[in-house]
Amino acid sequence: MSTGVPADxxxxxxxxxxxxAPRRAGTWAAYRGELVKLAALLRTRATLAAVxxxxxxVVLLLRGQRAPADTLFGRHVHDSGFAVPLLLLGFATQYxxxxxxxxxxxxxxxxxxxxxxxxxxxxxxxxRTQVFWAKTFAAxxxxxxxxxxxxxxxxxxxxxxxxxxxxxGLSGQEVPAGxxxxxxxxxxxxxxxxxxxxxxxxxxxxxxxxNPALGVVGPVVLGLLMSLVGSLGGTGWxxxxxxxxxxxxxxxxFTATPFSGPLVQGAVVxxxxxxxxxxxxxxxxxxxxxxxx
Numbered sequence: 001m002s003t004g005v006p007a008d009x010x011x012x013x014x015x016x017x018x019x020x021a022p023r024r025a026g027t028w029a030a031y032r033g034e035l036v037k038l039a040a041l042l043r044t045r046a047t048l049a050a051v052x053x054x055x056x057x058v059v060l061l062l063r064g065q066r067a068p069a070d071t072l073f074g075r076h077v078h079d080s081g082f083a084v085p086l087l088l089l090g091f092a093t094q095y096x097x098x099x100x101x102x103x104x105x106x107x108x109x110x111x112x113x114x115x116x117x118x119x120x121x122x123x124x125x126x127x128r129t130q131v132f133w134a135k136t137f138a139a140x141x142x143x144x145x146x147x148x149x150x151x152x153x154x155x156x157x158x159x160x161x162x163x164x165x166x167x168x169g170l171s172g173q174e175v176p177a178g179x180x181x182x183x184x185x186x187x188x189x190x191x192x193x194x195x196x197x198x199x200x201x202x203x204x205x206x207x208x209x210x211n212p213a214l215g216v217v218g219p220v221v222l223g224l225l226m227s228l229v230g231s232l233g234g235t236g237w238x239x240x241x242x243x244x245x246x247x248x249x250x251x252x253x254f255t256a257t258p259f260s261g262p263l264v265q266g267a268v269v270x271x272x273x274x275x276x277x278x279x280x281x282x283x284x285x286x287x288x289x290x291x292x293x
Contacts, residue, residue, distance in 0.1 A: 109281075
């Protein structure tokens with residue numbers, strides 16, 4: 001029996017009902033998009049270029065200078081190529097790491113506020129949660145890339161320019177070249193956990209302050225304050241809870257009787273900092289009113 005509705009209208013209605021709902025882009029697609037944006041940024045490329053080029057220049061500079069005997073492994077920089085990357089690691093953990101990771105993490109959310117692009121970003125079939133994790137994973141990827149490049153550049157340059165002689169450990173023991181190489185790489189790798197914590201801290205400041213400058217500078221200032229507090233006597237449990245303390249946990253690898261307790265404790269502390277900072281940042285982003293841009 002005819003319904004009075006033209007056949008072409010009924011066909012379009014059936015097609016409309018059968019058409020699948022548009023799929024959301026998803027976290028993975030958003031993450032790839034964030035990586036593309038990071039790769040296009042001048043500061044991203046400049047930072048990676050700096051951590052690749054500067055360590056060899058520092059090694060060359062140290063070769064023509066007196067050994068900095070008042071620093072950790074400084075007195076041995078002319079005797080073994082494995083001492084130089086440890087000297088650089090000691091410097092990086094105090095001043096450089098929080099800055100390197102916050103270059104991206106401190107701006108990854110605040111940059112959207114600065115340019116007023118939140119509304120445009122959230123209309124691309126992605127939710128706030130997906131955008132949050134995509135940007136966070138991109139910041140972590142950059143931090144990991146910085147750590148890998150800095151480790152490789154400082155270690156390879158030091159061995160090539162100084163040599164692969166045995167290393168004198170913190171207890172005065174001689175560490176064979178093969179074992180010294182593994183310990184150097186392990187020492188640098190052990191900083192991945194606190195570096196992750198500083199990345200999460202920068203993400204939190206980026207979300208909460210909405211200011212790229214504060215997102216980048218904030219972790220550096222807080223890292224210096226933590227180091228200052230940790231250097232004070234009588235801080236005990238407070239020092240162990242600071243995010244800066246795990247950056248020194250690798251020292252136990254270079255004693256005559258190596259110990260890994262500080263490494264395990266530092267990893268736990270760093271993961272707690274990471275979880276708390278990301279949870280706070282995610283909640284702040286979810287509850288934010290971004291109708292203005």
